[in-house]
Structures are given as structure tokens and as C-alpha cells.
Amino acid sequence: MEITLEVNGRTYSIAPAGRRLLAVLRDDLELLGTKLACGEGACGACGVLLDGRPVNACLLFAEAAEGHEIVTIEGLSTGRAAAVQAAFVAEDALQCGFCTPGQVVSATVLLERTPHPTREEIHETMAGNLCRCGAYPKIERAILRAAGEA
Amino acid sequence: MSGYTRPTSVDEALELLTGEGACVLAGGTDLAGQIDRGITAPALLVDLQDAGLGGIERDGDGLRIGAATTLADLAADALAAPYAVLATAAGLAASPLLRNQGTVGGNLCQHTRCWYYRGEEWNCWLGGGDTCFAQIGDHRKHNLEEGECISAHPSDLAPALAVCGATVVVRSLDGEREIPLLDLYRRPTDDNRSLIALARGELVVAVRLPAPPDGSAYLRTGARQAFSFPLVSVAAARRGDSVTLAAAGVANIPRALDPVDPLAGLPGHPQSAWKRKVLATLVERALASL
Numbered sequence: 001m002e003i004t005l006e007v008n009g010r011t012y013s014i015a016p017a018g019r020r021l022l023a024v025l026r027d028d029l030e031l032l033g034t035k036l037a038c039g040e041g042a043c044g045a046c047g048v049l050l051d052g053r054p055v056n057a058c059l060l061f062a063e064a065a066e067g068h069e070i071v072t073i074e075g076l077s078t079g080r081a082a083a084v085q086a087a088f089v090a091e092d093a094l095q096c097g098f099c100t101p102g103q104v105v106s107a108t109v110l111l112e113r114t115p116h117p118t119r120e121e122i123h124e125t126m127a128g129n130l131c132r133c134g135a136y137p138k139i140e141r142a143i144l145r146a147a148g149e150a
Numbered sequence: 151m152s153g154y155t156r157p158t159s160v161d162e163a164l165e166l167l168t169g170e171g172a173c174v175l176a177g178g179t180d181l182a183g184q185i186d187r188g189i190t191a192p193a194l195l196v197d198l199q200d201a202g203l204g205g206i207e208r209d210g211d212g213l214r215i216g217a218a219t220t221l222a223d224l225a226a227d228a229l230a231a232p233y234a235v236l237a238t239a240a241g242l243a244a245s246p247l248l249r250n251q252g253t254v255g256g257n258l259c260q261h262t263r264c265w266y267y268r269g270e271e272w273n274c275w276l277g278g279g280d281t282c283f284a285q286i287g288d289h290r291k292h293n294l295e296e297g298e299c300i301s302a303h304p305s306d307l308a309p310a311l312a313v314c315g316a317t318v319v320v321r322s323l324d325g326e327r328e329i330p331l332l333d334l335y336r337r338p339t340d341d342n343r344s345l346i347a348l349a350r351g352e353l354v355v356a357v358r359l360p361a362p363p364d365g366s367a368y369l370r371t372g373a374r375q376a377f378s379f380p381l382v383s384v385a386a387a388r389r390g391d392s393v394t395l396a397a398a399g400v401a402n403i404p405r406a407l408d409p410v411d412p413l414a415g416l417p418g419h420p421q422s423a424w425k426r427k428v429l430a431t432l433v434e435r436a437l438a439s440l
Contacts, residue, residue, distance in 0.1 A: 017151060053250040054250060064199065128376050
């Protein structure tokens, strides 16, 4: 059975066949920015926006996303999202970069809600996104830079 | 592969849930993991997102929290703020992303994180087998009680709601019943290994709270801050001179604690006895903060 998904402002008809949103994004829509890492919601590498909120696409049944607005890292290239990405580059806030799309998704929402976050607010909001390279200090600096405070 | 349906009312959902292999889907963050690990293989996912079970509203002096309310919404809701123990617990559960998906009902009904129960290579006692592998294996994070299953209860909300005096509204096609929060749970027995005291076809639709306590606190210890289930957590609430305590992580269901002797009945196991010290400390700190 086909469902309709709205991703990055475009409408797609897909056959989810019981799969998760992450698999549909990567395998059917070829949006490869969103990553599969832990597959159990622990790491945030699969973070996408569902109606503006970061969620783990690896645990989200694709059918459950029908009727909601989905934004992936590919749809986050302007405005505040662009500033966040530029700040990640400027601060060298990654090593392997595998977690970076999820980090940018969470950081963009953080700054939309809290334009001038404290370090504590950054730590709390970014706690669902792991970086196994340990670039956390630089990620924190990148977010502060994007907020115009570094 | 599971079928999927999205009913638009609770009654329609209850009707669908009577079908063979039908399973409730709320946030799905626990269910997805269970399916991935072969613990369950539902024929039909009954998605509750449009069934009208979300939202927090005043209910007399208290609150009514819809079962499909997300943890993030609960943690941020102004109506929930006077219940500090609950708002804190909701804000510490899982991770920021998971709190946008996971729901109150799902958090209460989630399955244990015991690695033998979750492990595909083990058919443990709780899963229907003969052996609690934790008791003869690695049980560093398991509970402090004696019994057939020494898994640790994982819900942050359960002890927090329990000390607030919450009740759970359960519906089925036969009608509605309301039970004290701790009565949502049961000790598993040989002929029924479930830790949840719901009959087939019953659905948690809401949690009701009386007026806020005079003071309350939620303290937890996890392996880390995010995506860590409570190794030990203590919820405390005070009304006048009366203090109520409950804990997660120390029994296979949420457990009420005696404020005078919180370690009573919790001897621990060789590798898990360290939790007794943590429990005693968290209780001491929680009581001091009230």
C-alpha cells in the first residue's frame, strides 16, 4: 500500500512496507544525509524534523509520518540552518562527520527556540546526539558562534 | 511485516485491538526495538496519534494527562510544573529526540531493558523460558529483589506519578476502570509472565492526578545523562507531614518505599548490591530537599 510523505517541501508516494522513515528516506528518496548508526534511538545520527521537532527516524514507522511535515538535513540549507552549518565548518566541529547531520538538525532547532542559549542549555538540548569522535567542545563552540556569541 | 492503521477514535482503536496480533503503536520508540529484536511481531500496528488521547487539562484540583501526550510536552507544560517530581522525571527520561516521540502511556508500559530479555539469543524466564539468565550471569544493572525475574523497572514516570497519587484510566470495549498507578504493574507468575496488569483489549487512555503535593523531588542515577534508563531513581512527595517514596530500577516493577526503612525487602544480588548504597543516598537527598 502506498502512502504520501511530505519531505523538504516535496510530496512523495512511497510503499513503506513496514519500514522505518529512515529506510524510506535513504533507500527510496535517496536522501543520504540522514544516517543509520545505533538503530535504537541512542545516538541521534538519524535525527530529522517532524513538524519542526527533532525525532529519531530509525524508530519512526514510515506510515506514522504520513500527514506530517518532514525536514531532513538536505532541507536545512538556508537561514539559521545555513549559519549553523557555516559555524560547524568554521569551528571544525567534527572529525569523521557521520553524526554531523543529526547535530545540525538538533542545533538548528535549539537556536530557533533559544537564539542565545547558555552552555547548560546547549548540553541539555544536544544530549540526544552522540559524537563518537568526541568533538563536543567544538560543537558547543560552533553553536555559540552560530548564536553570534563566539 | 506489520500492517498499519490509524483509527480516529478510542472506540475504533479498541475495536481494532481485539484483532489477532494487533498491537498499540504510540511513539513506537520501545515497540520498534522490540520488533527489531524479535521480541514481538505484531500483525497490525494500531497507531493512536489521531485517537484524541493527547493533551493535558485541569481536572478538578488536579490534572488529566492523555496517554498519548509526549514526554517533551509533559516536561514543558505549565500545568505540570507544580508537580516538580513529574516534570523533572519527564525531562530526564530518554533523550531530547526520544522525548519528542515517546508518550506517557508508552513510558509506563515499556518493557524492561534487561539484556537477556532483549537479547535475541536468550529465551529468558520473563520471555517465557525456564531460566533468569541474569541470576546466573551479568546482573550489574539488575534489581535488588529476590524473585523469578530480577530485571530492573525502566520507567522514570511511574515512580514520579505514583508518589503524586496518580491513577491510571484504562479502557476496553467493556468500559472504563481507574486504578492506582502502582496497580498497573504486577509480579510475573509462571502462568502469566507479564509485568503489566492489563487484560487483552485494555488500553491506558489517561493518567489522573490529584492536587499537587506540597513539595516533591525526583532524583536518578543513570549510566549517563541521555538515553540512559534509571539505574536507580527515587521519587518523593510530601503532603503536610506525610512523605511518600517510590523507586525505579530496584525491582522489576516500580516499588513504593518505606521512608523509615527504604532498603527493606531489597537485599540485592552479588553484582547489583551496589544499588543499595545509591538508593539510600538518593532517598536521603530527596527527603532533605522536601
